[in-house]
Amino acid sequence: MRPFTTLHGLVAPLDRANVDTDAIIPKQFLKSIQRTGFGPNAFDEWRYLNHGEPGMDNAKRPLNPDFVLNQPRYQGASVLLARDNFGCGSSREHAPWALEDYGFRALIAPSFADIFYNNCFKNGLLPIVLPADTVDRLFRETFAHEGYRLTIDLAAQTITTPAGEIIAFEVDGERKHRLLNGLDDIALTLQYTDEIKAYESRRKVEAPWLFV
Amino acid sequence: MQPRTLYDKLWDDHVVHVAPDGTTLLYIDRHLVHEVTSPQAFDGLRLHGRMPWRVASVLATPDHNVPTLDRTAGIADPVSRTQVETLDANCREFGLDEFRMDDRRQGIVHVIGPEQGFTQPGVTLVCGDSHTSTHGAFAALAFGIGTSEVEHVLATQCLWQKKSKTLLVRVDGRLGPGVTAKDLVLAVIGRIGTAGGTGYAIEFAGEAVRALSMEGRMTICNMAIEAGARAGMVAVDDTTIAYLRGRPRAPKGELWDRAVAYWRTLVSDPGARFDRVVELDAAAILPQVTWGTSPEMVAPVDARVPHPDEAPDAVRKADWQRALHYMGLEPGTAIADIAVDKVFIGSCTNSRIEDLREAAAVARGRRVADNVRLAMVVPGSGLVKAQAEAEGLDRVFRDAGFEWREPGCSMCLAMNADRLEPGERCASTSNRNFEGRQGQGGRTHLVSPAMAAAAAVHGHFVDVREVLS
Ligand code: SF4
Numbered sequence: 001m002r003p004f005t006t007l008h009g010l011v012a013p014l015d016r017a018n019v020d021t022d023a024i025i026p027k028q029f030l031k032s033i034q035r036t037g038f039g040p041n042a043f044d045e046w047r048y049l050n051h052g053e054p055g056m057d058n059a060k061r062p063l064n065p066d067f068v069l070n071q072p073r074y075q076g077a078s079v080l081l082a083r084d085n086f087g088c089g090s091s092r093e094h095a096p097w098a099l100e101d102y103g104f105r106a107l108i109a110p111s112f113a114d115i116f117y118n119n120c121f122k123n124g125l126l127p128i129v130l131p132a133d134t135v136d137r138l139f140r141e142t143f144a145h146e147g148y149r150l151t152i153d154l155a156a157q158t159i160t161t162p163a164g165e166i167i168a169f170e171v172d173g174e175r176k177h178r179l180l181n182g183l184d185d186i187a188l189t190l191q192y193t194d195e196i197k198a199y200e201s202r203r204k205v206e207a208p209w210l211f212v
Numbered sequence: 213m214q215p216r217t218l219y220d221k222l223w224d225d226h227v228v229h230v231a232p233d234g235t236t237l238l239y240i241d242r243h244l245v246h247e248v249t250s251p252q253a254f255d256g257l258r259l260h261g262r263m264p265w266r267v268a269s270v271l272a273t274p275d276h277n278v279p280t281l282d283r284t285a286g287i288a289d290p291v292s293r294t295q296v297e298t299l300d301a302n303c304r305e306f307g308l309d310e311f312r313m314d315d316r317r318q319g320i321v322h323v324i325g326p327e328q329g330f331t332q333p334g335v336t337l338v339c340g341d342s343h344t345s346t347h348g349a350f351a352a353l354a355f356g357i358g359t360s361e362v363e364h365v366l367a368t369q370c371l372w373q374k375k376s377k378t379l380l381v382r383v384d385g386r387l388g389p390g391v392t393a394k395d396l397v398l399a400v401i402g403r404i405g406t407a408g409g410t411g412y413a414i415e416f417a418g419e420a421v422r423a424l425s426m427e428g429r430m431t432i433c434n435m436a437i438e439a440g441a442r443a444g445m446v447a448v449d450d451t452t453i454a455y456l457r458g459r460p461r462a463p464k465g466e467l468w469d470r471a472v473a474y475w476r477t478l479v480s481d482p483g484a485r486f487d488r489v490v491e492l493d494a495a496a497i498l499p500q501v502t503w504g505t506s507p508e509m510v511a512p513v514d515a516r517v518p519h520p521d522e523a524p525d526a527v528r529k530a531d532w533q534r535a536l537h538y539m540g541l542e543p544g545t546a547i548a549d550i551a552v553d554k555v556f557i558g559s560c561t562n563s564r565i566e567d568l569r570e571a572a573a574v575a576r577g578r579r580v581a582d583n584v585r586l587a588m589v590v591p592g593s594g595l596v597k598a599q600a601e602a603e604g605l606d607r608v609f610r611d612a613g614f615e616w617r618e619p620g621c622s623m624c625l626a627m628n629a630d631r632l633e634p635g636e637r638c639a640s641t642s643n644r645n646f647e648g649r650q651g652q653g654g655r656t657h658l659v660s661p662a663m664a665a666a667a668a669v670h671g672h673f674v675d676v677r678e679v680l681s
Contacts, residue, residue: 033251033295045647051652090342091358118358122358189372200239207334
């Protein structure tokens with residue numbers, strides 16, 4: 001996994017609540033057995049005017065000029081500003097894969113759906129929860145100032161605005177450590193092999209029917 | 213010892229290791245695998261030369277991409293076919309048990325787990341699918357995971373988890389005739405919102421929940437995720453145990469007795485503390501119909517489509533406007549005046565035998581209305597289909613003009629050939645009415661099986677209690 005340390009990135013505002021994973025990456029693209037290449041189909045139904053299918057040349061498809069991410073001023077954005085319950089719906093990890101492949105490295109919202117939130121950390125994507133009024137203010141500033149950028153420092157757990165204001169955010173110690181260092185979760189867990197085996201031996205005595 | 217909730221007990225029984233910040237390595241007993249969220253996980257195993265930790269903990273089946281019409285010709289869409297074949301190949305390579313597309317036990321993962329007795333009280337059960345919450349109906353700790361975690365569970369039999377807060381949803385009183393588990397859970401979501409359960413594990417309790425069959429309990433736990441909660445659960449009682457007795461993978465003989473003794477302890481202790489409690493009166497719940505593009509946008513069948521001005525805040529007002537526009541609905545329209553083009557009875561929410569019986573009771577002796585282009589019934593598994601056919605339900609549906617299909621996810625998410633065309637309106641027994649969920653531009657209204665059947669025969673939404681009386 002790609003580590004996340006600091007980011008100085010252009011902000012794009014997606015001003016709607018309950019953005020679900022079906023919207024982030026529609027189901028027809030879930031048929032891929034690869035882990036990469038989902039970026040051109042992120043927000044496919046909102047982003048293009050025609051219906052997308054796997055294997056199409058996305059560069060030739062008509063863009064929806066009304067979709068916020070298509071506006072010239074947000075090209076190259078790496079921070080996505082969103083509303084409540086972002087990433088709700090299906091558990092598809094294709095959603096963070098698509099956002100990451102699109103170029104986002106950090107997401108800011110008042111709340112995220114649990115499974116999606118968890119999936120982000122596995123893919124070098126930092127989801128940041130901030131109070132709704134702070135998010136509101138960031139939306140206003142993003143709309144007001146073209147080229148609005150934020151500096152995100154994971155180690156310090158801070159966001160710095162162009163005006164120099166510093167906003168602190170929370171993140172679990174364990175998740176932060178893994179994301180900062182880009183660690184392989186499975187290798188870490190396998191360090192606990194003895195404890196896992198001890199648990200199994202104990203459980204086989206207590207609840208043997210689970211192991212037949 | 214302090215009184216504990218059911219969730220606390222399930223959690224405590226699976227702790228392998230606790231990190232300093234409280235993150236816990238939790239042992240996973242059961243793992244369901246399907247074709248969509250697993251290929252990259254198996255690739256990851258291969259890439260690192262890892263093997264599954266415990267093959268017996270896994271049960272796999274293809275469900276999302278499988279055709280619901282004639283299967284003898286295989287899958288026409290080459291991309292779908294590759295995905296299903298990849299699952300077959302991975303299961304063969306790693307020695308995992310799989311019900312293939314041509315196996316009569318094949319079906320939606322969340323239907324076959326319980327049906328086989330693979331899902332049991334007291335287990336931790338995961339699947340790369342958000343509706344894994346379904347299995348909590350058996351007093352199991354069951355939740356959906358992403359593909360990285362699918363790989364992690366395959367390789368280590370464990371997951372790193374933070375403990376959730378607990379939410380008790382208590383539904384006292386009795387549901388009225390014609391009002392079902394689906395209406396109950398839609399009413400709960402209408403009350404607490406789609407983010408209301410975020411960060412919580414929900415326990416459903418109260419007289420109305422106790423009175424539900426296992427099928428009904430699965431329906432409500434299935435939609436816990438639509439309320440934002442990764443896990444929903446119901447305590448063990450006689451209904452749970454009666455359902456499991458004799459299932460192929462349920463414990464046998466002396467182990468059965470020991471298991472039952474343990475299962476009986478899987479209830480919240482009297483006086484156990486929940487972080488939040490929500491109470492509903494079952495008698496006040498009417499048949500529900502969603503009118504928008506989020507399950508929380510729901511109303512009783514006798515209501516009208518609301519006006520965005522009634523929304524609780526500015527963000528929601530904009531959402532409601534967008535939803536009404538997408539759904540092609542005018543504020544103030546009576547729900548009962550909304551006509552439907554298609555009807556879908558199926559999905560992991562409502563495709564079990566009891567759901568089909570409820571729908572058939574409405575369809576019996578009636579005809580699908582002329583304005584309805586397609587009304588389809590998709591059983592949740594091959595065994596549900598066989599049971600329904602043994603009871604003659606297929607005939608009831610066919611005689612009424614419904615199509616009777618092969619088992620799978622089908623038009624719940626339209627990854628196979630079953631889908632809505634742009635602008636088509638559907639009465640659906642599935643769990644999500646998101647934009648494009650059943651096909652780009654498709655308009656989904658979530659309802660119970662009985663309400664879906666009633667909409668099919670009337671051509672528009674109608675209070676099923678009037679149809680049945
Ligand atoms: S029936 Fe629908 S919700 Fe259930 S597993 Fe299949 S696609 Fe997901």
